[in-house]
Amino acid sequence: MHADISLTPENVVDFRLRRQQLRAPYGESIDNVLRNLLAVQSQEFPYARWSLAQRTTGTTADEVEQAVADGRILRTHILRPTWHFVHREDLGWLMGLSADRLHQGNKGMYRQTGVDEHAAARSGDILAEALAGGAHKTREELAAVLEQAGFPGKGLGLVYHLMHAEISKILVSGAPVRSAGGALKQTYALFQERVSATGNVPLIGDDREWALGQLALRYFTSRGPATIKDCAVWSGLTMKDVRLGLQVAEESLPGALATVAIDGLDFCLPAEDVEPISATPPAAAGPPLPRVDLIQCYDEYVMGYSQSRHYLGGRAPYFPEGDAPIHVVLLEGRLSGWWRHGFSGGICELDVRVNRPFTTAEQQALEAEAERYGRFLGMKAKLV
Template identity: 70%
Template sequence: MANSPSLLAPGIRQLRLSRQQLRPPLAGSPGDAVRHLLAVQAQEFPYARWTVAQRTSGSTAAVVEQDVADGTILRTHILRPTWHFVHKEDLGWLMGLSHDRLHQGNQGMYRRTGVDEEAAARSGRILAAAVAGGAHKTREELAASLDQAGLPSKGLGFVYHLMHAEISGILVSGAPVRSAGGALKQTYALFEERVTGRFAGPLTGPEREHALGQLALRYFGSRGPATVKDCSAWSGLTMKDVKLGLHVAADLAPGALAAVSVDDLDFYLPSADAEALGALPVPNGSTPPRVDLIQCFDEYVMGYSQSRHYLGGTAPYLPEDNGPMHVVLLDGRLAGWWRHSFTGGACELDVRMNTPATKEEQAALEAEAARYGTFLGLETTVKLL
């Protein structure tokens, strides 16, 4: 019989917080945090920096940006696909595993935007030549190169030429640059100059099975307890592939992962955590509350689909009233929403709690805001909406 959610839901949240390094032991560096999580959703770059930094001991925005600049952390379209941070040592094999499904998923948009085989091959050559030899280029600069060749330089056609080049192992993120106004702008670089490890197209046969096993070990090791369907939705792979990955993982690292039944679902997680799950203490108010400000696309949210309800609310979401959309966690459970804004060299955090904060919860929120201010290097205040 499955265990009662009222008994094990807090334990699931505690294990996820720990495995995702939102609780100690934290990662030693931003690169280590990304390597641990394998891929970190990163379409909103300013908030994605925080996602990485808050899993380390005191990393600042500048430290994360430096890891992106020197290529330890790469940003590209991978998995579902959307923008993700991936460690340079993992992107080659992960792209080889994702390559076919990414292109298949984009086929409709390729047809709509005219990105056929001939056009993609031509734009790929132009884009590769533009960034070769460490000549990192902004989107605007690459648009100019395609425009000169009579290829799309704006709109969806341009976007999908760039994405095709990323998925094909031609382009990847370069070193960000500052505009004249001080805004951080992303650049593109040559994939083979930034990625550690060979990428020669889609993986097949034993190489693909080995990669599936590695993905299973890394996903469930960093996000467990999680289900096969959770992993499938996160990775963009089929459930059949995830199950094969779990089978291969048992040979690659015998005993590393275990399965438990909770709420009529099969969860996979590190074996040590499976033994501890039922014995974890339930928060009862005897210890100070802990608040985490996470972005709405944080892996604590996006790492799950079938079992995201253990978060205790619906996320991510787009508010209709232009309100905050990033997530306030109270002891690992969704408790409100937040956003940042900048005025006069300071940061204001607008926070909307689902229920009025107690004195202790307010103190925990202020402490987390101070940590965010240290990350930004700015004075930070909290405004409750």
């Protein structure tokens, strides 16, 4: 439906924070969070763990790592493509939507690195054999296997052979392992051993339309208000496909989504969020306490939007010069600075740099968020 109402920038920010579970009601578990968001960008694994945990009440880094080890949460190249967390229940059909466009987008690099159809089939068979029977191997171990068979063991050649195998549903993430120095290392496992057999069925006809409807419904219910272009860029699909997905979603769940005009653009959002906008808000008991969030620079609150990312109130993600941190400090849902973590003597040191001096209440909110991050890590965290 198209609702004849207007939204303020504050409405947009408030709805996005709540729908993304950065505000109550939080997810009951990280599985719940990931099913809600469908896919969560995760190329920086230590920070991506926090993206899931901070949307719950009390999940720890160890619990996220265990979910990855168990295979409930899988990490692979999908959508644009880059690394994402996807729940094992969703990876099969979501990769079915992504695979053709990912391969098409990689064609130039496939040619440059010699990953033609014949080479990809051979390397895929070799990788599958190396991981058969529940073997989980690190990138370095698989590189040695490929190199022994005459394939590149380093550089872009290795990268694109592995990525081709991921997109082709041969490889997916395995259980992380600790190196001798204690660093967490990712592994690969067989897709067919970590995802149900139905995840290997190609999406055609009605199945593909169903998947488009699922993607549209879950994107807009978890990230709305957002535009069709926001969804297309996020998913790597065409705007035509997103529109078809919205049509399928409306047919399967009539009235679940609504469209509103904001700043001359049409935004989709859950229909249940539309009605309260025109209602008179209850009188506040007192001035609201400020809220500070430390989110990763690739958090879905940032990367879930392109055309309408400006509601963040600043430019992110970005790559600072020198030694500046890259991750995002939010004050009331707006970009207000940058942060990163470091570790020394068993303590997490948080380097936080804000765009203006915080008030006493805002500084207290930042300190509370630092304490929450420490509880997530299971160690003391302090601002430096």
